[in-house]
Amino acid sequence: MADSSLARAVRWDTVVGALLIVLLLFSFGFVDGFGNALNLSFLIGNTLPIALIALPMTLLVVAGEIDLSVxxxxxxxxxVMGALWNQGMTIETIIPLCLLLGVVCGLVNGLLVTRLGLPSLAVTIGTLAAYRGIAQIVLGSDAVTDFPTQYQDFASGRIGNTFIPQAFLPFLVLLAIAVVVLHATPFGRSAFAVGANEEAARFAGIRVKRQKLILFVATGFMASLTGIFWALHYASARYDNANGLELSVVAAVLLGGIDFDGGKGTLGGAIAGVFLLGALQNVMSLLNVSAQSQIVVTGVLLVVSVLGPRVAQQVAVARAAARSTG
Known part of the structure; x- marks a missing residue:
């Protein structure tokens, strides 16, 4: 049963990867401006915030939880970064403090879920509103734009004359670490076990609460890192930065074949889903599709990402039953 589930996940990952390749080939061939270096750099740079949060979110969903407050x-x-910069603090001091803030936010979510037994969906909807409200209190309606040039250049610049953003290389390092953790360590295997059957995992000796708490903290840390990158990449720190990004992250992760119920999926599939969504949004922008229509497409993809693997599973079960009957 585990082998067949893995096979289904791999097949769905293959479908997502194939769709990404088809979309890229179509876009290079038929969408004006898609293949130039500047646009490709924009595509990757605009997708990186989703990809950064998708790394820990994938592990969290595999373990059967979710964080909508990212x-x-x-x-x-x-x-906080903008407010502290306005107070004259150095950027080298601000960044570690903001990362620590992300750890605290993730810790609050994790403790509410693991210690009080509250559902993560409800908890993180609540902290989604709370954290955004605190952000508005901290900075108001101001926009801070005068961050150090070398940091902004790193967040938005390219490697030489290529289309590859400088920030893409650190992301690849984080991706490699996440892949190893999820697919090649006892911690990752425990996450799959917890998502598949929490009670069985507990009886097997897995410290379920600690595992989930670590994942919530990691998600908060990466969300904070994304907030720093966002402010530097777009040269603007505002309280409404990344507003609505959680929808894109969840849609991309589920599109990549991560089962919302937990216990199934691969990080490769999740990242394929991230860049499929990012490429699709880029193409729609080049074709002058309205922002509202792009949101509709994202919502439809979210439904498809949940429905698709289940339909594939039902088809596989029906085919297996037909073969056994025959």
Whole structure:
């Protein structure tokens, strides 16, 4: 049963990867301006915030939980960054403090879920509103734009004359670490076990509460890092930075084949889903599709990402039953 589930996940990952390749080939061939270096750099740079949060979010969903407060945590991190910069603090001091703030936000979510037994969906909807409100209190309606040039250049610049953003290389390092953790360590195997059957995992000796708490903290940390990157990449720290980003993150992760019920999926599939969504949004922008229509497409993809693997599973079960009957 585990082998068949893995096979289904791999097949769905393959479908997502194939769709990404088809979309890229179509875009290079038929969408004006898609293939130039500047646009490709924009595509990757605009997708990186989703990709950064998708790394820990994938592990969290595999373990059967979710964090919808990630965009608000990113916005709060950016707001604190802007406020402290206005107070004259150095950027080298501000960044560690903002990362620590993200850890605290994730810790609050994790403790509410693991110690009080509250559902993560309800908890993080609440902290989504709370963190965004705190961000507005901290910075108000101001926008801070005068961050050090070398940091902004790193967040938005390219490697030489290529289309590859400088920030993409650190992301690849984080991606490699996440892949190893999820697919090649006892911690990752425990996350799959917890998501598949929490009671069985507990009886097997897995410290379920500690595992989930670590994942919530990691998600908060990465959301804060995303908020820092967002403020530097777009040269603007505002309380509403990354507003609505949680929808794109969840849609991309589920589109990549991560089962919302937990226990199934691969990080490769999740990242394929991230860049499929990012490329699709980029193409729609080049084709002058309205922002409202892009939101509709994202919502439809979210439904498809949940429905698709289940339909594939039912088809596989029906085919297996037909073969056994035959």
């Amino acid at each position: 965009a608000s945590t990113a916005g709060l991190s950016g707001s």
